[in-house]
Amino acid sequence: MALGPVRQHASGAAIAFNNSPEDTADAALRWLPTEVKEGHGR
Secondary structure: OOHHHHHHHOOOOOOOOOOOHHHHHHHHHOOOOHHHHOOOOO
C-alpha cells in the first residue's frame, strides 16, 4: 500500500480520501486552510 512510504517520508503530509474521481477536489479542499479556500492564500 502506498500510505506507508508517504507516512514514513512525509509524516506531516495531509492525506485526503475520495469516494470517486468526481469528488477528488472536495476531498482535497477538506484539508486546505480556510484562507486558501477563499483565495487569500497567496
